[in-house]
Amino acid sequence: MVVDVAEVVTELKATYTSGKTKSYEWRESQLKALIKMANDHEKEIIEALRSDLNKPEFEAFVHEISTVKSSCKLALKELRRWMSPEKAKTSSTTFPSSAEIVSEPLGVILIISTWNYPFLLSLDPVVGAIAAGNAVVLKPSEIAPATSLLLSKLLGEYMDSSAVKVVEGAVPETTALLEQNWDKIFYTGNGKVGRIVLAAAAKHLTPVILELGGKSPVVVDENINLEVATRRVIGGKWASNCGQTCVSPDYVITTKAFASKLIDALISELEKFYGNEPLKSLDLSRIVNSSHFNRLTKLMDDEKVFGKIVHGGQQDKTNLRIAPTILLDVPEDSMIMNEEIFGPLLPIITVDKIEDSINVIHAREKPLAAYLFTNDKKLMDEFVGSVSAGGLCINDTTLHLAESSLPFGGIGGSGMGSYHGKFSFDAFSHKKAVLRRSFAGDISARYPPYTTRKLQLLKALLNGSILGILRALFGW
Amino acid sequence: MALEAAKLVAGLRETFGSGKTKSYEWRVSQLKAIVKLADEREKDIIGALRSDLNKSEFESYVHEISGVKKSCKLALKELHQWMTPEKVKTSSTTFPSSAEIVSEPLGVIMVISTWNYPFLLSLDPIVGAISAGNTVVLKPSEIAPATSSMLSKLIHEYMDSSAVKVVEGAVPETTALLEQEWDKIFYTGSCKVGRIILAAAAKHLTPVILELGGKCPVVVDKNINLEVAARRIIAGKWCSNNGQTCVAPDYVITTKAFASKLIDALISELEKFFGKEPLKSQDLSHIVNSNHFNRLEKLLDDEKVSDKIVHGGQRDETNLKIAPTILLDVPEDSLIMNEEIFGPLLPIITVNKIEDSISVINTREKPLAAYLFTDEKKLEEEFIGSVSAGGMSINETTLHVTDNSLPFGGVGESGMGSYHGKFSFDAFSHKKAVLRRSFAGDAAARYPPYTPEKLRLIKALLGGNILGVVRALVGW
Numbered sequence: 001m002v003v004d005v006a007e008v009v010t011e012l013k014a015t016y017t018s019g020k021t022k023s024y025e026w027r028e029s030q031l032k033a034l035i036k037m038a039n040d041h042e043k044e045i046i047e048a049l050r051s052d053l054n055k056p057e058f059e060a061f062v063h064e065i066s067t068v069k070s071s072c073k074l075a076l077k078e079l080r081r082w083m084s085p086e087k088a089k090t091s092s093t094t095f096p097s098s099a100e101i102v103s104e105p106l107g108v109i110l111i112i113s114t115w116n117y118p119f120l121l122s123l124d125p126v127v128g129a130i131a132a133g134n135a136v137v138l139k140p141s142e143i144a145p146a147t148s149l150l151l152s153k154l155l156g157e158y159m160d161s162s163a164v165k166v167v168e169g170a171v172p173e174t175t176a177l178l179e180q181n182w183d184k185i186f187y188t189g190n191g192k193v194g195r196i197v198l199a200a201a202a203k204h205l206t207p208v209i210l211e212l213g214g215k216s217p218v219v220v221d222e223n224i225n226l227e228v229a230t231r232r233v234i235g236g237k238w239a240s241n242c243g244q245t246c247v248s249p250d251y252v253i254t255t256k257a258f259a260s261k262l263i264d265a266l267i268s269e270l271e272k273f274y275g276n277e278p279l280k281s282l283d284l285s286r287i288v289n290s291s292h293f294n295r296l297t298k299l300m301d302d303e304k305v306f307g308k309i310v311h312g313g314q315q316d317k318t319n320l321r322i323a324p325t326i327l328l329d330v331p332e333d334s335m336i337m338n339e340e341i342f343g344p345l346l347p348i349i350t351v352d353k354i355e356d357s358i359n360v361i362h363a364r365e366k367p368l369a370a371y372l373f374t375n376d377k378k379l380m381d382e383f384v385g386s387v388s389a390g391g392l393c394i395n396d397t398t399l400h401l402a403e404s405s406l407p408f409g410g411i412g413g414s415g416m417g418s419y420h421g422k423f424s425f426d427a428f429s430h431k432k433a434v435l436r437r438s439f440a441g442d443i444s445a446r447y448p449p450y451t452t453r454k455l456q457l458l459k460a461l462l463n464g465s466i467l468g469i470l471r472a473l474f475g476w
Numbered sequence: 477m478a479l480e481a482a483k484l485v486a487g488l489r490e491t492f493g494s495g496k497t498k499s500y501e502w503r504v505s506q507l508k509a510i511v512k513l514a515d516e517r518e519k520d521i522i523g524a525l526r527s528d529l530n531k532s533e534f535e536s537y538v539h540e541i542s543g544v545k546k547s548c549k550l551a552l553k554e555l556h557q558w559m560t561p562e563k564v565k566t567s568s569t570t571f572p573s574s575a576e577i578v579s580e581p582l583g584v585i586m587v588i589s590t591w592n593y594p595f596l597l598s599l600d601p602i603v604g605a606i607s608a609g610n611t612v613v614l615k616p617s618e619i620a621p622a623t624s625s626m627l628s629k630l631i632h633e634y635m636d637s638s639a640v641k642v643v644e645g646a647v648p649e650t651t652a653l654l655e656q657e658w659d660k661i662f663y664t665g666s667c668k669v670g671r672i673i674l675a676a677a678a679k680h681l682t683p684v685i686l687e688l689g690g691k692c693p694v695v696v697d698k699n700i701n702l703e704v705a706a707r708r709i710i711a712g713k714w715c716s717n718n719g720q721t722c723v724a725p726d727y728v729i730t731t732k733a734f735a736s737k738l739i740d741a742l743i744s745e746l747e748k749f750f751g752k753e754p755l756k757s758q759d760l761s762h763i764v765n766s767n768h769f770n771r772l773e774k775l776l777d778d779e780k781v782s783d784k785i786v787h788g789g790q791r792d793e794t795n796l797k798i799a800p801t802i803l804l805d806v807p808e809d810s811l812i813m814n815e816e817i818f819g820p821l822l823p824i825i826t827v828n829k830i831e832d833s834i835s836v837i838n839t840r841e842k843p844l845a846a847y848l849f850t851d852e853k854k855l856e857e858e859f860i861g862s863v864s865a866g867g868m869s870i871n872e873t874t875l876h877v878t879d880n881s882l883p884f885g886g887v888g889e890s891g892m893g894s895y896h897g898k899f900s901f902d903a904f905s906h907k908k909a910v911l912r913r914s915f916a917g918d919a920a921a922r923y924p925p926y927t928p929e930k931l932r933l934i935k936a937l938l939g940g941n942i943l944g945v946v947r948a949l950v951g952w
Contacts, residue, residue, distance in 0.1 A: 058926035088881040202674035207892040225915035273924040283924040391909035400911035405564040433867030435876035439701035448749040448759040450534035
């Protein structure tokens, strides 16, 4: 191992103990440094994402670079307010007293990032950890090596390396990191590794945030603006890293009556977006590596679904490209319906009545996101009321992540904890309760020797019964 | 046994799936049932606590019964408000849209309770789980068998047993329960078992709240109202289940100059509270069982500390009683300074300057609570700013946990997550992000084919740059 991770943690703990990272000025300087880094090196970041994923410049900027900058800007704007203790109410039982909740940093945070939005999903959690006053180790994903290398170089250059470190590597390095005693671990990735992270954290009683995934369904009703709906479904699927996005629409549910209309609209818009030869379009990310390429072709070549492809299906193994592919009525027990697709394949499941789609969703694990396109208020209310997912979007896809006043996180198999906006600050803070009392107002009824009268008085006080208090006092 | 546990959980999932526990009316009925239980069976509850712990009627009522009723009444008062979705701001990037955070129940909760406040620490988490609309399994502690048996009987009698169940037992039963898949686990107890719970939960990606413990320090400065301070320390220690309380003052730090004054004050107040023969006082809980009695004896008989006893030290093994005991200047490496005492022994550590007490605290694991008695604003601020603990009380002990607007929970080794008041409702809820959009306002610039003009427009929009937006639009 090139890096001695135990030494890294020891150094960061010492930095944290010195108190340096707790100051407003330090946090502000680091957030500003990140913005500067993103501005100064925009071209290289875009290049690295092109190299790792063939990600179009448009997506690299809009989804990743812009988002990191706006997270920093929001934190800079709100930091003083977030750092201020929050006054809390006190009750008659502790009168006279004052109470507040103080946000304090946890200490040394481990952030394990992933490969699909390797710039954003490395730095967005770092923004939260730093805003909250912590020291950080970032472990970027080796599956996006150009971005990993760039992050290591740029963070070393722009940020305070006594408090923010990057450890590159793969399984051995991550395992070594997970053996250390962290104050919190933030992991973005899949459920299998999520369990490994939790098990490692358990040994040290380390709290963990897991941003995982799942099969995010899109329910499409009729009587909607079909053109806009299909554009938004495509926007969340293929225009988001070619479907390799944790909140991408994974599969669609619509009525048997509406399916062909929906498919026609999807095909029509797909052609407008990507032309007649999508394998050649520069506006589509490629599949990240041959491992995932093989995984996806296996899903498509599965004999249970091969005959269900109604559009697309073209593959280019050399360039790791798969065209936008739509499948209709694949069997419930096919592989494609039993793992998170994370790619450019979109199965459409049909039901008799649109309301049945809610049962289809309930039969599965809680997803990270769920979507509904409808103009029917009743269906909307039922969906919001009964579909449990990390987050929901009505009449759009993925956009709820862009709202920093909404928490972003999963539930059940899709994760635990959340971040974005102030939720990021809170995710990496300890909310410490503080009660202040004066020496006045000390009631002897509180103390032994316990007598019936003392108990009567306290009962009356606790019940807020003025009459009871008077009675007990007079009976003294 | 595993089969039984599996059937139990399946039954509760079915109840939850029916939607019954989600309704406001159901939650209200259950909360009212708990209040009724506590009112009607007050005598039985006091009897069980006397049997399990020799807990005085006073403490049973004031700490446990009253605490449970207060939690229910607050939940009843606030439930509508807590259940209402929280509207949040939306930004220009998702315009036009509306956003809210919807609180929804998690599903099936397991509450593993403990023995020292066996009534309170079983029901208080249940109050939270139910008000959030979940079904619950309670596993009370077998170390408080009278209360465990009573809870099993009363909960079955008063509450909806299709949704709230009690499983009595010890390690085998708990292990079988931990193998099941829960939507959340709430555990109160020790760090050692906390790690076991986390490891079990990791397999199912189940989120966990751990309410653990630690060595809660009390720093005592001079120039204070010594009489009141001494009474409040005694109250938090010996008047709280005879020191068997997770937030009881574990040890005291004061200056060498002040120590004897403090000891004299403590001895004087102790005599007023418990008389000259404390082993005979009916106002002191006994040590819960011979296991813990032996553990505490061992701490006292440790040759490093046996000559440091300055008050107390008497024991009655038959009746599992140990008198309030004070020790002065025990060595840092003694047993008593290296585990949570959880009993009636109070070591006093002395330092030269009172400010040194902060480093004494910071070399140890983060405790569940920390206390400071002082009139010095500067010391108070330094303490709050640099001592990390679950919560703190200034010029008081333990009372911060009775303020329902303050979160109660640990940090680091003392736990993760928190509850009380609205924090209880939140602890057992999923905060689901919901974004609603209309079909209007669909910007073509969002979609492929990506062009430099589109990117310029989006950059300007994201940058909030009106001129840039206009320029990009006109340059179209």
